[in-house]
Amino acid sequence: MQPNAGRDTVAATFEVRRRQYLDEDGNAVADLPAAARDQTLLRRIYRFMSLSRALDAKFVSLQRTGRSGTYAPAYGQEAVPIGLASAMRETDVLVPSYREGSAQLWRGVEIADLLQYFAGSERGQAWSAPAVRRDLPICITVGNQALHAAGVAAALKYRGEDAAAVCVFGDGATSKGDVYAAINVAGAWALPVVFVVTNNQWAISTPRNRQSAAETLAQKGMAGGIAVLQVDGNDVLAVHDAVSEALARARAGDGATFIECVTYRLQDHNTADDSTRYRDPAEVEQHRARCPLRRLRAYMQLSGMWSDEEEQAMVRQIAQEIDGAVERHLDAAGEGAQAMFDHLHAELPAAYRGQRAEAVRRDHG
Amino acid sequence: MQPNAGRDTVAATFEVRRRQYLDEDGNAVADLPAAARDQTLLRRIYRFMSLSRALDAKFVSLQRTGRSGTYAPAYGQEAVPIGLASAMRETDVLVPSYREGSAQLWRGVEIADLLQYFAGSERGQAWSAPAVRRDLPICITVGNQALHAAGVAAALKYRGEDAAAVCVFGDGATSKGDVYAAINVAGAWALPVVFVVTNNQWAISTPRNRQSAAETLAQKGMAGGIAVLQVDGNDVLAVHDAVSEALARARAGDGATFIECVTYRLQDHNTADDSTRYRDPAEVEQHRARCPLRRLRAYMQLSGMWSDEEEQAMVRQIAQEIDGAVERHLDAAGEGAQAMFDHLHAELPAAYRGQRAEAVRRDHG
């Protein structure tokens, strides 16, 4: 409403702050956090961002050649999943969407698992590494995971664990009632959860501006009275730092945070999509310069943490790792039909035994 | 997050403004709007607020004596429904919850209709007066009406009508995903809709503070980038003025507004409720002094628009009106069993004719 000095008073004021450390060329634009000097950390971060990019290319090519299913690449937005994964502890719980395979790898999921999953098998989510044992699986239904994360956080809090949940979803997901509901209950119950929006500007063909008239997505957190922040989502230092800080607050009992990471989806939505139908290639070109890998590498090279030789070695290594995994695991034998029944319930109810027998008979028939 | 001058910049700022014209004793606390001098309007407003209160008492007593069903009184919050109804034009569309009977009466629903409805008959919503013909019926499912209102507004906009939708719901409803979704699409599509929250501090036994950590409910509108305002919900001048202004903006194509009216539920949630189980009677007592009828009457008497004699005459008149309606309509003959089938579809599909025949046979048997 129009402010009117004669009658209205101010009941409350708010602001959305924005965080960025590095510019596109890797130069500092603010005082750098300690993590910026942690060479071991940064090298690992850079390696996983590079792995993500290489694996994306592999999955797209496997899909094109009929050897894997629909796949949604994270090309151009690698700083978000790796920034947040690198900020988490083992004991924290990751609640992802479908574009955070690299975060899952960081935490202990294996390339083989992703290969299984995207080739169409649930087995790809039966992870056993300590950090991922209780992580939630990929969530295909956009936004549902936000309330799951609130529930996970409620469980962590209930048990008094020194841990928090990290939930990831896209700009499109912020339109979902689930996401708002999760923000709201996370505020009302002061839950240890960090919501991270990967604002890559597009939800399939729908641009960010058609999702919402909100000036920032970060401000959606205000609706539930939780802390909010906007971050340059192509600056992995900023993402890592913001999520670290939010996690520390969450673990300390200071409640939830909503972080908008502003990035850009440089490729098609997924392998079934053709984005030239709905967006201007010129727009995409503009964003290429903001590449998060390029930015981190530039910073590391400027600070003497990385060299062209190391780059070449790493690229070779990653290619080998991926190719090896593909060879070993992509064509792993499928499960038998009884697998449909194995985990329907803890124990198969008698009522379904006949159906299982039929399925198994047909399978071998 | 903690502001940090060394690194964060400000991406956006917001404020929630608050509007109030009269204090509890009817004295102006700000420059009064033109409506404050419109005697005809104020007398009508006061009459309908008084009618609301009398009718509440009647419905509660009818329920207690088994002559009517569950009823939710608006006692103490009359300024909200009458404030908003009086701001609407005939051509605007009201999308209520279940506590705005008085707003419906203002617009042309008859006491007889409410009697039918609360005695348990759908007939009570077959309104025909011009202003209410396309108003939405009572919405029992908390919050669903918010998206209906957005849809109504989309239809008004689609047809280029010079009209808007006004949607009412409670503080509890603001937790619903529907309400957020409605705010969001109202913003994204710049819909001509005014959302009015009757923040009466309680959702059955759940206090406002347990619904949300948001400092104000008004700020929920920010999540969708629409205009927001907080209003003293016991000051009918403020409600009327805020809704009038929001409607003018909506009709002019300037989009949606979210208005929080701060009031208090002085009685039980409904006739099935016993609020002494969960709230301190002392809290209730504190709020009695803020009575919206008392405040308006005081203002009108101070400005010479109302007298004790007029009050007495009005009270008598209202009692007669209500008693007459009760006598004439409460025991109106019920519908036959075929009524279940009459409006299931525009025309009863052949598949259900046998069922209708059975129901009718049993009805007469």
Place this chain on the structure above:
Amino acid sequence: MAELTLVQAVNLALARALSDDPDVVLFGQDIGIHGGVFRATEGLYQRFGGRRVIDTPLDEMTIGGLAVGMATQGLKPVCEIQFIGFIYPVLDNLANHAGRMRTRTRGRLSCPLVVRTTHGGLVRAPEHHSDSIEALLAHLPGLRVVIPSSPRQAYGLLLAAIRDPDPVVFLEPTRLYRAFREEVEDDGRAAPLDRCFVTDAGSDLTLVAWGAMHADARAARDELAKEGISAEVIDVATLKPFDADTLLASVERTGRCVIVHEAARTGGFGAEIAAILAERGLPSLLAPVERVTGYDTVVPMPRLEKAYFPDRQRIIEACERVMRYG
């Protein structure tokens, strides 16, 4: 041993579960200090505290989503949806997550949650408060759907539902909440899930019902007995997974079957039961199966609700038709 109403038996089972298992957490709208609009959780907040008996914000989707998230971490959320008409926003989580989490992760995670809500009508309630959508729930893979017909069953089945390692929807017949009392021993003994109960033996026909309709079926049986018709009554109790063996064994003996439910006819769970008979009971059937059900209309508001729901008389007439057949 105490004489309890059904809602008191629910309360007793909840208290027992909270005492027995520190992983059990209750939440829902107004279930805390208020004790729930039907008093199902009365006194539990006072006894077990706000950490374990929690009021939620007013959003059913929130309740469903929280339950899934909590359950994946090994808690046993038992949540209340105030009335069944408000359960639709929970279906997304029940269908897409609760029933699938174990399959999706090949057993790594599971969803041991219970969603409690009301069932059925004839309580003169406002719109949306009288629905019966057990058939929707029973079609969703990975869920159990349970509905008690008496205080004792409520106690035993609810304990079983809470202890079950997988998601259960537990439907409580509103009309029975205070309809009658039964001795219920707080012995912590769960009733068996996944089976139907023959509550009254008979030889001429099989009457199948659940929830509040079970009492109407028994009342009809008493009347029919006066006409010399001996009806066997089955209380379905667990609708999904459905115990076809008990049904088929009964109809093999009686040769006739009448199924009663409050829900709308088309696609009600009675259809599944009749279908099982058409598939596996055909040789036994001496007469057509009959379904006595709500109509395929909206459940009317109170003034017409009696015309909508099956009652003893409609059940008796169906039984008589079935007996007259052939």
Place this chain on the structure above:
Amino acid sequence: MAELTLVQAVNLALARALSDDPDVVLFGQDIGIHGGVFRATEGLYQRFGGRRVIDTPLDEMTIGGLAVGMATQGLKPVCEIQFIGFIYPVLDNLANHAGRMRTRTRGRLSCPLVVRTTHGGLVRAPEHHSDSIEALLAHLPGLRVVIPSSPRQAYGLLLAAIRDPDPVVFLEPTRLYRAFREEVEDDGRAAPLDRCFVTDAGSDLTLVAWGAMHADARAARDELAKEGISAEVIDVATLKPFDADTLLASVERTGRCVIVHEAARTGGFGAEIAAILAERGLPSLLAPVERVTGYDTVVPMPRLEKAYFPDRQRIIEACERVMRYG
């Protein structure tokens, strides 16, 4: 006349409806400039503009709620849910409002809306993209549930659904979107709702199917013919309200019935059809009814999906069993 795929026929009907009736409005996710993930709305945004073909925010509840609100004001919203697995949040509005608005206001307001979404599996899609929950929808009062089995039916039935003065859920078999072509004339002629179609006459048994399974049923019929078994095939088309007369007349002639659907067995719509036979077709039945269905499990991800869904072979075996009976 053009040879069209099913998705092209849907597109043609949408274009026709938009041309014919200024009250028709299309909305959904990515249906505008993109033309929908299946291209069902391809070119419509370009032809009819952003006022009539509208991208929504990414929230299915929003789509359902908007549709109800718009429909009460006399518009004819035709909205798309991108995949059926995302329809659950729409059920609240379908069950509690769309199907009830006319009854609730005694005819003052109505809800002439259409919800279009996909149906069924076998397209190697991710989780949630292969469900078939027509039975849930068909249990809700006040709704029509329609599913075409061919491009021509898609054109005619969709026009009928849009013109119908009440809410219709229109399920489009994903597997058929581009499976085959048929001549479809853009004559603006609606196909009749509320009836089943005998697509292939036969004398030995009745095969009932809908959506993509109709083609499998016909393929089974061709095989069975080689064995000398003459199967009559019924395409259900409108599941609700269900045309029992066509079914009963067929089974009266054939004496045997096999029902095929992709959805899980328990509480699938096949149960309703079998129940109708148990009630009203018993004297005709020479053999038990059989249902050939998806299992009561979660629909598996692509590597196992073939093991889940009925196929020609399973249909043939059921028919053979039914023919061998007695």
